[in-house]
Amino acid sequence: MVVIHTPRLALRTWRSADAEAFHAMNQDPRVIEHLPGPMSMQQVADFMAMQNALYERSGSCYLAATLAAGGALIGFVGLKRHAGGLPFAPCTDIGWRLGADYWGNSYAREAAAACLHHGFERLGLDEIVSFTVPQNLRSRALMERLGMRRDEAGDFAHPALPAGHRLSGHVLYRLRRGEFAPA
Incomplete structure (x- = not known):
């Protein structure tokens, strides 16, 4: 089901046919540089099943991002509710991961801005957060272009990774409803 349309993209729930393309994308060293490793099938x-279940429960998840023209899967962009597990939970975060072949086309920004609008206007959220490792300069730059501000006091060690892991440390960005300026 398509949840969000933009001029060039359709963000939708996941289909079994997405698995092969998403798996291939998650083998690319450029894509997984700031992740613990490649994903198995x-x-x-x-x-994909977890994201669709989250959507059914909460009306948001990391949505499959596809090109409106032709329907090619380019990755995911979306909002994910965290009830616990993070030091600043409960919260809703915005996240994205695109195949490297689609970088540099402003697809992530277009989709993320639409997701922020969806979160604030349709879901009624007061705040949306985002986080990544400090070295992920591309994602951090996008967070800032979206109007998010770093909360240095909120930086944290990701609880899903062992203490001392090279990717454990994360920076936190926040955006409140009144600060969001749709493009």
């Missing part, structure tokens, strides 16, 4: 299937 089982991890891809579990991820």
Whole structure:
């Protein structure tokens, strides 16, 4: 089901036909540079099922991002509710991951801005956060272009990773409803 349309993209729930393309994208060293490693086909299937279940429960998830013309899967962009597990939960975060072949076309910004609008206007959220490792300069730059501000006091060690892991440390960005300026 398509949830959000933009001029060039359709953000929708996941289909089983997405698995192969999403798996291939998650083998690319450029894409997973700031992630713990590649995803197996089982991890891809579990991820897609979990996102669709989250959407059914909360009306938001990391949505499959596709090109409006032709329908090619380019990655994901979306909002995910965290009831616990993070030091600043409960919260809703915005996240994205695009295949490297689609970088540099402003697809992530277009989709993320539409998701922020959806979160604030349709879901009634007061705040949306985002986080990544400090070295992920591309994502951090996008967070800032979207109007998000770093909360240095909120930086944290990601609880899903062992203490001392090279990707454990994360920076936190926040955006409140009144600060969002749709493009």
